[in-house]
Amino acid sequence: MFRAALRSLGQHRVRLLLTLLAVVVGVAFVAGTFIFTDSLKQSFDALFNAPQPDVTVSADSAFSAGGQGGGPGSGADQTPTVPSSLLANVTAVDGVASAHGMVTATGALVLGKDGKPVGRAGPPARAMSWLPDQSMSSLSLAAGQAPNGPGQVALLDSTATSAGVGIGDTVRLETPGGQLTSTVTGLVTRGIGGSDGGTLTVFDLPTAQKQMLGNTTTFTSIAVKASPGVSQAELANRLAPALPGHLKIETGAQRSADIANRLQTAFGFINTFLLAFALIALFVAIFLIFNTFSMLVAQRTRELALLRAVGASRSQVRQSVLVEAAVLGLIAAGIGVLGGIAVSQGLRGLLKVFGADLPAAPLVIQPRTIVVSLILGIGVTLISAYVPARRAASVPPVAAMRDDVSMPAKNLRIRGIIGAVLIVIAVLSALSATRDLSNNMRATQLVGVSAICALIGAIALAPILGRWFIGLCGMPIRGNAIGNLAVENGRRNPRRTAATASALAIGLALMSAIGVLAASTKASVAAVVDDTIGADFIVLGANFQPFRPDVFAAVKNTPGASTVTYTRQIPLAVGDDQGVLTGIQSGQFQQVFNLTMDSGTADNLLPGDAIVDSDTAKRLGISLGQNVPVDYVSGPGFLILRGTYKPAGPITGWISDVQTLTDAGGRDLDSAIYVRSAEGADPTTVKASLDKELAAFPAVKLQDQASLKDQINQQFDRVFGFIYALLALAVIVAFLGIVNTLALSVFERRREVGLLRAVGTSRGQIRRMVVIESVLIALFGALIGLSLGLIYGTLFRKVLESVGISKLAIPTGQIVWFVVLAVLGGIIAALWPAFTASRLDVLKAIASN
Amino acid sequence: MIAARANSLSKIYGDGDTRVTALDAVDVEIGAQQFTAIMGPSGSGKSTLMHCLAGLDSVTSGQVWIADTELSSLSDKALTRLRRDSVGFVFQAFNLVPTLTAIENITLPMDIAGRKPDPDWLNTVIDTVGLRDRLSHRPSELSGGQQQRVACARALASRPTIVFADEPTGNLDSKSGAEVLGFLRRSVDEFQQTIVMVTHDPNAASYADRVLFLADGRVVDEMFNPTSASVLERMKAFDTARA
Numbered sequence A: 001m002f003r004a005a006l007r008s009l010g011q012h013r014v015r016l017l018l019t020l021l022a023v024v025v026g027v028a029f030v031a032g033t034f035i036f037t038d039s040l041k042q043s044f045d046a047l048f049n050a051p052q053p054d055v056t057v058s059a060d061s062a063f064s065a066g067g068q069g070g071g072p073g074s075g076a077d078q079t080p081t082v083p084s085s086l087l088a089n090v091t092a093v094d095g096v097a098s099a100h101g102m103v104t105a106t107g108a109l110v111l112g113k114d115g116k117p118v119g120r121a122g123p124p125a126r127a128m129s130w131l132p133d134q135s136m137s138s139l140s141l142a143a144g145q146a147p148n149g150p151g152q153v154a155l156l157d158s159t160a161t162s163a164g165v166g167i168g169d170t171v172r173l174e175t176p177g178g179q180l181t182s183t184v185t186g187l188v189t190r191g192i193g194g195s196d197g198g199t200l201t202v203f204d205l206p207t208a209q210k211q212m213l214g215n216t217t218t219f220t221s222i223a224v225k226a227s228p229g230v231s232q233a234e235l236a237n238r239l240a241p242a243l244p245g246h247l248k249i250e251t252g253a254q255r256s257a258d259i260a261n262r263l264q265t266a267f268g269f270i271n272t273f274l275l276a277f278a279l280i281a282l283f284v285a286i287f288l289i290f291n292t293f294s295m296l297v298a299q300r301t302r303e304l305a306l307l308r309a310v311g312a313s314r315s316q317v318r319q320s321v322l323v324e325a326a327v328l329g330l331i332a333a334g335i336g337v338l339g340g341i342a343v344s345q346g347l348r349g350l351l352k353v354f355g356a357d358l359p360a361a362p363l364v365i366q367p368r369t370i371v372v373s374l375i376l377g378i379g380v381t382l383i384s385a386y387v388p389a390r391r392a393a394s395v396p397p398v399a400a401m402r403d404d405v406s407m408p409a410k411n412l413r414i415r416g417i418i419g420a421v422l423i424v425i426a427v428l429s430a431l432s433a434t435r436d437l438s439n440n441m442r443a444t445q446l447v448g449v450s451a452i453c454a455l456i457g458a459i460a461l462a463p464i465l466g467r468w469f470i471g472l473c474g475m476p477i478r479g480n481a482i483g484n485l486a487v488e489n490g491r492r493n494p495r496r497t498a499a500t501a502s503a504l505a506i507g508l509a510l511m512s513a514i515g516v517l518a519a520s521t522k523a524s525v526a527a528v529v530d531d532t533i534g535a536d537f538i539v540l541g542a543n544f545q546p547f548r549p550d551v552f553a554a555v556k557n558t559p560g561a562s563t564v565t566y567t568r569q570i571p572l573a574v575g576d577d578q579g580v581l582t583g584i585q586s587g588q589f590q591q592v593f594n595l596t597m598d599s600g601t602a603d604n605l606l607p608g609d610a611i612v613d614s615d616t617a618k619r620l621g622i623s624l625g626q627n628v629p630v631d632y633v634s635g636p637g638f639l640i641l642r643g644t645y646k647p648a649g650p651i652t653g654w655i656s657d658v659q660t661l662t663d664a665g666g667r668d669l670d671s672a673i674y675v676r677s678a679e680g681a682d683p684t685t686v687k688a689s690l691d692k693e694l695a696a697f698p699a700v701k702l703q704d705q706a707s708l709k710d711q712i713n714q715q716f717d718r719v720f721g722f723i724y725a726l727l728a729l730a731v732i733v734a735f736l737g738i739v740n741t742l743a744l745s746v747f748e749r750r751r752e753v754g755l756l757r758a759v760g761t762s763r764g765q766i767r768r769m770v771v772i773e774s775v776l777i778a779l780f781g782a783l784i785g786l787s788l789g790l791i792y793g794t795l796f797r798k799v800l801e802s803v804g805i806s807k808l809a810i811p812t813g814q815i816v817w818f819v820v821l822a823v824l825g826g827i828i829a830a831l832w833p834a835f836t837a838s839r840l841d842v843l844k845a846i847a848s849n
Numbered sequence B: 001m002i003a004a005r006a007n008s009l010s011k012i013y014g015d016g017d018t019r020v021t022a023l024d025a026v027d028v029e030i031g032a033q034q035f036t037a038i039m040g041p042s043g044s045g046k047s048t049l050m051h052c053l054a055g056l057d058s059v060t061s062g063q064v065w066i067a068d069t070e071l072s073s074l075s076d077k078a079l080t081r082l083r084r085d086s087v088g089f090v091f092q093a094f095n096l097v098p099t100l101t102a103i104e105n106i107t108l109p110m111d112i113a114g115r116k117p118d119p120d121w122l123n124t125v126i127d128t129v130g131l132r133d134r135l136s137h138r139p140s141e142l143s144g145g146q147q148q149r150v151a152c153a154r155a156l157a158s159r160p161t162i163v164f165a166d167e168p169t170g171n172l173d174s175k176s177g178a179e180v181l182g183f184l185r186r187s188v189d190e191f192q193q194t195i196v197m198v199t200h201d202p203n204a205a206s207y208a209d210r211v212l213f214l215a216d217g218r219v220v221d222e223m224f225n226p227t228s229a230s231v232l233e234r235m236k237a238f239d240t241a242r243a
């Protein structure tokens, strides 16, 4: 029995390989995610051994060093500092071998030959001070000399490459302290964990202080080296009493653990996402394997019956099929693990693109990875082959004697009932979700439940729907003999057609649902920009970095600009709730920005007064007039709540007068400048004048409403593009499923094809027959997938309305594209099976035995 | 009038050790409007001859004509068109497309060609095979004999130059077989069709006008106006020759 099973595997190699592919993809993503994570952990270990200070002293704050990350309108940047006078206190402590002040900050743009900042939008442009003690420095010189003096700079090697400069060349730098022209004295590489794909400039300490912090009396941190025999923890303990209480004293080990944790949290998200995708691929795989085995069993009915007739028991027949499946699963899992290595490398590359450059580390393939891969691969295959195996076992021995061998077609009624019940549940939960949208969580969950029920329900009903749909779709081509044959072929085995189409439907459902959400998000953002921004032009920092106030002066004096106002931002926290405080110039702001107040007023905000969006107010449970304790980077403070506004657009969170920010230690750096043209001024002329004025400031970009929308859209597009790419893979696998089904169908019907050829059907007609069948299956899959996708995209948009997706947009063009691609995919999927069918040997096909 | 002709037709399968001469320089002429039966021991080349005559298989050497068309020079396209328009087939089994109804199976060659069947002729054929009440049935809903009658109707529906039938009654009981044979006979007598039928059954051969006997890839004998008895007698001679 075992040998028979293996031999039958060998007979359908190509088709089985196609079947395997779906399992391979799924397993590869699971294994790849594991390998990637495990390897990552390995490189974290290296973190702990890298050169670093034994203890780092920095300002304690709720905010991570280096400022808040960028996002539309979040130009909040404020680097926590410690006074340089503390260096003496530190050095005086017993057990300190040496101590150095350090500066690490963002906002130093390296200008290329064209005067534009180099590097991608996204990761920050960092600056650091050079730490002479190499045993504590994460930086090391790859070539040249350390920078020394205001006219010198060292660059990260990759930064130098993008700027097109080498040692000895001069380079222009745009820093918060003004523009510099410096000589490149050295190229540096950096150690582990600090790398994020952005640019890096290295100054000597005084230059870094002046350019990045605007003074020479503060550092961002102090790096401390322990005397021989003093442990890191011991040193930290000794430092504590000598320093003011609010400082953070962190050992090297703690810092490493901290970085490792942060990275792991960040990757945790990616892992979850990839695992979810892997599950989708495996789910699709179930359909393909089910189909393949059903067909293999159907083809071998006579052989199986013969086995039964000569005395094989039911369970032996069943086992022979399951053994076949298990071997297949084993092979798939094996290839999948290898594929996983490729996936993990791909992830590494991807992270590089997205900014995180990880140190090279050996691949870690833990036994767990292999065990999980095997269980998944074999498990999925066995589950999918179980029903076909049972059906194989139910072949009666007499089937060996019959000519017209066909499996007894099981009634579809039970499937129909299950499907109908699930659809009813789906409709009910969707209704209940939309009736009460106030509880966001509950509504989202209900729609989720509804979506899953609808998907499974649709899959259960697919054989019934399929017969009907393909019949209907085939109406126009029924008049034609070939069309009629193709339609009948599509209808003759509803389960098979349904399983093939379902695989495609799953991918397309997800893609179109995401399409609706993406389009709606963009439309909502566009609407918010339209509704809230009254300004004609907005000046924003490159990468949303804050920029120098002389930009404002230049813009203000531009002819044709009437209202010009700037905003500043600093991070703030209310309890655990981290956010941004935007400072506005009172009086001016309301002319370029339409905030709709839910309560209170935004007029006449005095220093210390603030308004906040209603969501945050609700979340924090604060009310008008309340004195709200907040934390700034510089320390604790208070804000008095004067009003709440409808959350909208680029401005969210806390808003106060600019003076409030200055009082809280905010620097004189602007996050945005809003410009309204003078009455009657021609916008293109104004834009040209602004462009001219701003040419001297490469760190900023002039945006109008359209380009602002574009820029925001691009950010969404990148995220959605990534999701589409992964889902597209699932769709491609589904098309391979169509290839597989058609190939097996052609093989199964080879006698019939031979007959058609004998009575005069041309090769071209045979090909057309297979292609039409394929297109019908693809269209059916597209219909189910796109309907579900559109319905649930719309429903999810509805429940997500309160988080800002206020507008529903159906991406009609995209949906049409999906249909066109489904048809094209159907045609392409049919090419090989159609070719095989048209080349069948007529005589062999009709030979009666 | 000659409907089909073979001129020193040879067909050799394989080479070296596995070389089999299925047809050895066969010369035959199939008269138009005649019912010709081909008989011979198993493996004598009956099916091969029929396939070569019908343009289903290529020949190793020699020539084949259907009416005035010489087949060896034809492309696959032209051969396909010839089979569609000038040749009818009835095989021993699996004659029908399972997804099509009886009537759709009957008109299949014309549907493929995109031609309308001649309604009068179609009615005549349907009435002759006696399947009018079964036309909308699928093959799986028809008995073996009914299926073969549908196949016969399909072979005749396009009024081909010649109809080839390879053991059309091989799977049928004697009553159903007689129905099919009777129908073939009538189509020659009443509708001037040309039929070539391979059979093992002397009784089936007795329906023919002429019987060709094949042995080891050669035509060894022929007989006009055969009866079951005379055919049986001749067949016995093969057995003795072989013994």
Ligand SMILES: Nc1ncnc2c1ncn2[C@@H]1O[C@H](COP(=O)(O)OP(=O)(O)OP(=O)(O)O)[C@@H](O)[C@H]1O
Binding pocket: B013, B014, B020, B021, B022, B040, B041, B042, B043, B044, B045, B046, B047, B048, B049
């Ligand atoms: N495709 C093939 N490859 C090799 N040899 C073949 C092939 N087809 C037929 N033959 C051989 O050619 C010879 C004639 O075969 P053919 O099928 O014509 O015999 P037949 O007279 O129809 O026999 P039967 O009465 O059993 O149907 C046989 O020896 C057969 O083994």
Ligand SMILES: [Mg+2]
Binding pocket: B046, B047, B048
């Ligand atoms: Mg034969």
